[in-house]
Amino acid sequence: MAAPGDEHERTLAYAEIALQQIRALRLPAVPRNFEVWYHYATGYNQDLNRAINETLAQKGMLDDADIEQIHATYLSSNRANERIETVGTRVLDEIKQVLDMIDAAAGTATSYSESLADASQQLQETIDGTAMRAIIAQLLEGAKEMEINNKKLEARLSASRQEIEELQQNLEAVRTESLTDPLTTLANRKFFDIELGRAIAEAKLMSEPLSLLMTDVDNFKAFNDKYGHLTGDQVLRLVAISVKQNVKARDIAARYGGEEFMVALPNTQLQHAMAIANHIRHAVMTKELMKRSSGERLGRVTISIGVATLRPDDTPQSLLERADACLYAAKRHGRNRVIGENDANAAAPIRARVA
Numbered sequence: 014m015a016a017p018g019d020e021h022e023r024t025l026a027y028a029e030i031a032l033q034q035i036r037a038l039r040l041p042a043v044p045r046n047f048e049v050w051y052h053y054a055t056g057y058n059q060d061l062n063r064a065i066n067e068t069l070a071q072k073g074m075l076d077d078a079d080i081e082q083i084h085a086t087y088l089s090s091n092r093a094n095e096r097i098e099t100v101g102t103r104v105l106d107e108i109k110q111v112l113d114m115i116d117a118a119a120g121t122a123t124s125y126s127e128s129l130a131d132a133s134q135q136l137q138e139t140i141d142g143t144a145m146r147a148i149i150a151q152l153l154e155g156a157k158e159m160e161i162n163n164k165k166l167e168a169r170l171s172a173s174r175q176e177i178e179e180l181q182q183n184l185e186a187v188r189t190e191s192l193t194d195p196l197t198t199l200a201n202r203k204f205f206d207i208e209l210g211r212a213i214a215e216a217k218l219m220s221e222p223l224s225l226l227m228t229d230v231d232n233f234k235a236f237n238d239k240y241g242h243l244t245g246d247q248v249l250r251l252v253a254i255s256v257k258q259n260v261k262a263r264d265i266a267a268r269y270g271g272e273e274f275m276v277a278l279p280n281t282q283l284q285h286a287m288a289i290a291n292h293i294r295h296a297v298m299t300k301e302l303m304k305r306s307s308g309e310r311l312g313r314v315t316i317s318i319g320v321a322t323l324r325p326d327d328t329p330q331s332l333l334e335r336a337d338a339c340l341y342a343a344k345r346h347g348r349n350r351v352i353g354e355n356d357a358n359a360a361a362p363i364r365a366r367v368a
């Protein structure tokens with residue numbers, strides 16, 4: 014085990030490396046960014062380090078969206094797993110205590126049975142009134158002890174049942190949290206990928222249509238850089254609210270990463286999906302943003318949306334790719350618009366992505 018002084022120096026060194034990376038990439042020094050780079054400095058989370066290195070190799074930098082995606086993928090899930098493990102340990106401990114109590118009750122019952130057998134033998138061998146009263150008193154005392162122990166066991170079982178029910182609720186809360194984007198309260202990418210695969214399989218089985226919306230906030234990076242991270246978060250919440258207000262219970266809406274949102278629309282044809290997308294786009298552009306700290310009016314933001322519909326040979330990946338192509342066609346043709354895959358503009362070559 015490392016000495017306390019060594020541990021102190023080592024953790025400070027990790028912290029300094031994390032701060033150096035934040036400075037070098039000119040990232041906001043917020044806890045999320047520090048946590049990502051601190052874990053990177055330790056080298057313990059190899060998957061996180063690999064994701065960061067690959068992103069740096071491809072882009073030469075990491076922006077807020079990259080950091081957020083890495084944090085959600087490699088750190089938030091770890092915390093959920095730790096909480097699940099903690100709840101599991103508590104459940105096992107609770108079960109052990111109950112089993113110990115049952116063992117004790119079983120021992121008491123065995124002892125009482127032996128007392129009854131002994132008393133029965135004594136009653137057969139004596140006709141003395143005093144001795145008989147003593148035997149009966151002994152039996153009554155044993156019965157009273159059994160009653161007390163049974164009540165204790167009943168109370169303990171009731172408490173354990175309540176405790177386990179609470180632990181089950183905690184597990185469900187952890188599960189929900191691990192599949193939810195904390196900023197917007199929409200589903201996260203992990204949940205969406207799972208549900209999209211399920212929805213596609215069901216649509217094919219039932220021979221029903223399914224459409225997919227891919228949404229991106231226009232010029233989000235410039236807006237975020239100009240007004241700050243907190244105002245950027247306000248924009249993302251605005252888009253999420255607009256999405257929620259225009260989808261049904263069966264639809265699957267998620268924040269897919271950064272400023273990108275997804276909506277899967279089961280049993281929905283392309284033209285109907287285009288109409289829903291335009292409702293969402295209009296809902297966003299009609300709301301004016303205001304900086305909460307100063308009351309400053311920040312104007313309006315817009316979104317672009319690409320729409321694709323399921324084909325018989327589609328996989329989740331191929332459907333996503335077509336929606337992605339439509340989205341960036343919408344970006345290239347002026348932003349603040351919806352383009353579906355039947356639009357002639359969607360077929361035009363896309364050389365570079367735009368914000």
